[in-house]
Amino acid sequence: MTGVEVHLDGLRRSFGAVHALDGFSLRMKPGELVALLGPSGCGKTTALRVLAGLEDADAGRILVGGRDIGGLPANRRDMGMVFQAYSLFPHLSALENVQFGLKLRRRASGDRAARMLDLVGIGAHAARYPHQLSGGQQQRVALARALAIEPQVLLLDEPLSALDAKVRVQLRDEIRRIQTEVGTTTLFVTHDQEEALAIADRVGVMRAGRLEQLAGPAEVYLRPANAFVADFVGLSNRLPGRLDDGAVSVLGTRLPLVAPATGGPEVTALVRPESIDVVPDPDGAGRVVSTTFLGPTSRVTVAVGETLVVAQVTGERLAGLSVHTPVRVDLRPVPVALES
Amino acid sequence: MTVVSDRPDPPASPPRARAPRRRLGGARAGSLLGAVPFLAYVAVFLIIPTLVVVVGAFAGDGGFTWSNVAALGEGYILDAFARSVALSAVTAVIGAVLGAVLAYALVTARPGGPLRRAVTAASGVLAQFGGVTLAFAFVATIGLSGFVTVFLRDHLGVDLYAGGVWLFELPGLALVYTYFQVPLMVIVFLPALDGIRPQWREATESLGGSTWQYWTRVAGPLLAPAFLGSTLLLFANAFSAYATAAALVSQGNPIVPLQIRGALTSEVVLGQQNLGKAMALGMVVVVAVVMTGYTLLQRRTARWLG
Amino acid sequence: MAGLRARRARRQRVFRWTVLTVAGVFFLLPLAAMLEFSSRDGGTWSLLVDWPRLAAAYPDLAEGILASLGLALLTTLLMLALLVPTAIWVRLRLPGLRPLVEFLCLLPLTIPAIVLVVGLAPVYAWVNYLIGGSTLTLTFAYAILVLPYAYRAIDAGLSAIDVRTLAEAARGLGAGWTTVMVRVVLPNIRSAVLSAAFLTVALVLGEFTIASLLNRTNLQVAINLLGKSSATMSVAVSLAALVLAFVLLLLLSLFGEKRKAPN
Numbered sequence: 001m002t003g004v005e006v007h008l009d010g011l012r013r014s015f016g017a018v019h020a021l022d023g024f025s026l027r028m029k030p031g032e033l034v035a036l037l038g039p040s041g042c043g044k045t046t047a048l049r050v051l052a053g054l055e056d057a058d059a060g061r062i063l064v065g066g067r068d069i070g071g072l073p074a075n076r077r078d079m080g081m082v083f084q085a086y087s088l089f090p091h092l093s094a095l096e097n098v099q100f101g102l103k104l105r106r107r108a109s110g111d112r113a114a115r116m117l118d119l120v121g122i123g124a125h126a127a128r129y130p131h132q133l134s135g136g137q138q139q140r141v142a143l144a145r146a147l148a149i150e151p152q153v154l155l156l157d158e159p160l161s162a163l164d165a166k167v168r169v170q171l172r173d174e175i176r177r178i179q180t181e182v183g184t185t186t187l188f189v190t191h192d193q194e195e196a197l198a199i200a201d202r203v204g205v206m207r208a209g210r211l212e213q214l215a216g217p218a219e220v221y222l223r224p225a226n227a228f229v230a231d232f233v234g235l236s237n238r239l240p241g242r243l244d245d246g247a248v249s250v251l252g253t254r255l256p257l258v259a260p261a262t263g264g265p266e267v268t269a270l271v272r273p274e275s276i277d278v279v280p281d282p283d284g285a286g287r288v289v290s291t292t293f294l295g296p297t298s299r300v301t302v303a304v305g306e307t308l309v310v311a312q313v314t315g316e317r318l319a320g321l322s323v324h325t326p327v328r329v330d331l332r333p334v335p336v337a338l339e340s
Numbered sequence: 341m342t343v344v345s346d347r348p349d350p351p352a353s354p355p356r357a358r359a360p361r362r363r364l365g366g367a368r369a370g371s372l373l374g375a376v377p378f379l380a381y382v383a384v385f386l387i388i389p390t391l392v393v394v395v396g397a398f399a400g401d402g403g404f405t406w407s408n409v410a411a412l413g414e415g416y417i418l419d420a421f422a423r424s425v426a427l428s429a430v431t432a433v434i435g436a437v438l439g440a441v442l443a444y445a446l447v448t449a450r451p452g453g454p455l456r457r458a459v460t461a462a463s464g465v466l467a468q469f470g471g472v473t474l475a476f477a478f479v480a481t482i483g484l485s486g487f488v489t490v491f492l493r494d495h496l497g498v499d500l501y502a503g504g505v506w507l508f509e510l511p512g513l514a515l516v517y518t519y520f521q522v523p524l525m526v527i528v529f530l531p532a533l534d535g536i537r538p539q540w541r542e543a544t545e546s547l548g549g550s551t552w553q554y555w556t557r558v559a560g561p562l563l564a565p566a567f568l569g570s571t572l573l574l575f576a577n578a579f580s581a582y583a584t585a586a587a588l589v590s591q592g593n594p595i596v597p598l599q600i601r602g603a604l605t606s607e608v609v610l611g612q613q614n615l616g617k618a619m620a621l622g623m624v625v626v627v628a629v630v631m632t633g634y635t636l637l638q639r640r641t642a643r644w645l646g
Numbered sequence: 647m648a649g650l651r652a653r654r655a656r657r658q659r660v661f662r663w664t665v666l667t668v669a670g671v672f673f674l675l676p677l678a679a680m681l682e683f684s685s686r687d688g689g690t691w692s693l694l695v696d697w698p699r700l701a702a703a704y705p706d707l708a709e710g711i712l713a714s715l716g717l718a719l720l721t722t723l724l725m726l727a728l729l730v731p732t733a734i735w736v737r738l739r740l741p742g743l744r745p746l747v748e749f750l751c752l753l754p755l756t757i758p759a760i761v762l763v764v765g766l767a768p769v770y771a772w773v774n775y776l777i778g779g780s781t782l783t784l785t786f787a788y789a790i791l792v793l794p795y796a797y798r799a800i801d802a803g804l805s806a807i808d809v810r811t812l813a814e815a816a817r818g819l820g821a822g823w824t825t826v827m828v829r830v831v832l833p834n835i836r837s838a839v840l841s842a843a844f845l846t847v848a849l850v851l852g853e854f855t856i857a858s859l860l861n862r863t864n865l866q867v868a869i870n871l872l873g874k875s876s877a878t879m880s881v882a883v884s885l886a887a888l889v890l891a892f893v894l895l896l897l898l899s900l901f902g903e904k905r906k907a908p909n
């Protein structure tokens with residue numbers, strides 16, 4: 001089975017004075033997994049619910065496989081949906097939950113439901129009821145139920161956010177595996193940037209009902225389109241810089257810009273901790289203020305004059321960077337965004 | 341978009357007595373004294389009356405007898421039980437259906453909104469509203485010279501009582517009982533409706549289900565135990581009611597509580613007192629069976645919609 | 647866009663208001679009718695608020711009103727004295743006894759008042775013999791009748807606080823058991839105690855079965871008696887009693903809402 005193209009075009013949706021969607025457009029390639037990422041209230045869930053038909057749009061078009069489905073009710077849109085939690089029918093067993101959609105469509109289910117449960121790794125618990133399953137197992141069943149009807153589009157609305165950290169990572173990887181296997185075009189909504197970067201073919205970062213950037217995870221991380229994206233995805237230092245000649249000077253190093261900038265010359269640059277290196281140096285301008293051990297990588301906070309800089313170093317180098325050590329701060333010349 | 345935890349707070353581990361084991365015996369005996377006044381009071385005014393009914397139902401002049409209980413098989417008593425059951429069942433079903441519709445109308449409103457709060461509070465009051473005052477309220481409304489009766493007669497030419505004065509008979513009782521059954525249903529059924537999660541409807545829709553399919557395959561089966569349980573509670577409520585009927589019914593003792601009154605107050609027939617106890621025991625048995633069913637259904641509801 | 651969802655919401659709103667309007671008419675009509683009925687005789691309401699004239703004109707009614715007010719007060723006190731210390735004590739010192747106490751408190755729900763009165767008759771023969779036949783002795787039976795409702799209210803209040811930790815903290819500071827109960831636990835369940843008291847008053851003011859069958863005259867028995875001689879007056883008193891119960895129970899539910907709000 002191959003996926004279809006999904007095109008959301010100029011969607012608008014207001015709740016009173018709040019614009020949940022403000023001219024939101026998104027084009028998903030067949031079989032692709034797009035993660036919508038953003039702070040709460042940015043409209044990402046509204047976008048998903050409008051696509052599912054669970055919410056009206058005030059304006060805009062929804063095209064699935066080239067067909068405008070905006071006028072169709074939710075039950076004729078052919079979308080599989082996984083909710084944040086509690087969506088399994090409590091009076092049906094895991095297997096019956098998966099069969100539910102097949103029965104509604106009077107489709108001869110054969111052993112399809114059982115095979116879907118095997119696919120999500122719940123085959124052994126097919127006879128159990130939702131209250132006998134853990135949160136992670138319930139979400140697996142919900143995924144099997146959504147996929148059983150062979151939907152054109154799979155919609156995942158924060159499916160992992162009610163789970164424990166460990167289960168979350170495990171299920172995240174598995175959703176990715178299963179999605180790749182079935183090849184259904186998938187929209188995944190989350191507020192967790194790590195989750196979005198890990199699971200998606202492309203990540204769409206949203207703010208105030210609009211898409212700020214839509215790109216592959218690496219690009220969103222390494223070349224954020226603007227300061228909001230840089231700030232929301234990953235950690236960033238806010239460092240004072242001087243704009244001149246299409247580049248910015250920060251702590252004595254000239255850094256390229258992700259996008260051409262105007263204004264200045266005094267600006268604030270957003271620099272990732274891993275783009276900064278800290279080297280012990282008796283003549284260095286910085287002093288180590290604090291260190292945080294985080295396993296494979298660790299964080300060092302350095303004061304350079306009035307400015308505090310957070311840098312990322314490998315665990316073993318932390319030993320030489322005790323508090324008060326004089327250090328030199330090196331910036332790698334990767335493109336940075338400027339705060340507007 | 342908040343993260344919803346699906347786990348309630350961990351139950352506090354049962355605190356253990358920290359006193360040394362040696363002291364426990366003495367402390368326990370002392371502690372027990374604290375519960376004695378309550379237990380003694382309940383024994384005198386609840387347990388003894390209950391035993392009086394149970395023992396009395398099997399007591400005759402010369403000790404144990406089945407004759408009181410056997411007398412329950414007499415025609416007029418069986419009729420009274422049948423009428424009581426019919427009255428309770430009819431008002432329970434009517435109350436349950438209307439109350440469920442009203443409760444559903446309420447849950448479509450905003451959960452914390454003023455409308456919902458006002459109607460819930462009013463239901464709490466009306467469900468307690470019974471007895472003599474309710475009977476008189478209906479006399480004032482559709483009694484022979486009641487507000488509605490007079491209005492219909494004078495303005496529309498409709499005679500409410502063309503077929504007899506039914507207000508003071510079983511049909512009247514049924515109407516009056518409905519007045520407290522509906523609000524009671526609202527109160528006991530609302531929590532179950534609140535337990536229905538919007539995701540279930542949305543999941544049904546995204547799986548291709550129509551509104552009809554949602555109600556017949558998801559919401560219906562999920563609400564059935566709560567609806568049935570609530571109906572049983574309404575049944576027990578109507579079955580136990582006495583005051584409304586005592587104030588309203590003018591002739592004869594058509595239902596069991598009124599028959600018991602008859603047995604208590606008449607001193608004509610010797611041994612009637614214990615027949616009253618047998619009928620009382622019969623009532624307790626019916627109510628106990630119904631309430632057991634209610635409890636079992638509530639448990640199922642708590643698992644699905646808790 | 648078609649606005650399918652908006653259309654459904656509109657349909658739901660129409661349904662909601664239709665149902666609520668019909669229900670509102672059904673439930674308000676008898677109340678309105680009572681007001682109309684009791685106002686047909688001009689003097690009824692003015693007589694009702696003039697106690698000396700009322701007492702002279704309807705001595706039975708006056709007696710019933712006084713008896714019911716006295717019963718409400720006495721039953722509330724008796725209920726609180728019985729239930730509050732026991733409920734606290736059982737939670738603190740006798741957790742093993744809690745299921746029994748709960749069972750006993752909820753038992754009256756399965757024993758209709760008409761059944762209870764059958765069993766109470768011999769018990770009241772002793773009460774009459776020992777302390778006389780005053781109507782106020784009904785307090786003993788009423789305390790049993792209100793037990794389930796009062797217990798639920800107080801138990802909910804106790805569940806909302808951690809009685810054990812509070813008590814341990816107070817005892818650690820040197821308080822005796824009496825101090826713990828009166829000065830530590832009680833102030834924390836004030837609103838629950840108030841709820842229980844409101845419910846008790848409302849239930850006692852509405853009680854008819856036991857009073858009537860034990861041949862005592864309380865408010866409801868008096869109203870019923872009055873219904874045979876003066877329909878207008880009986881409806882007026884019914885309405886007054888009802889409004890009083892309404893106000894009590896509405897206060898209770900609004901109070902309960904407010905109590906829940908900060909959590």
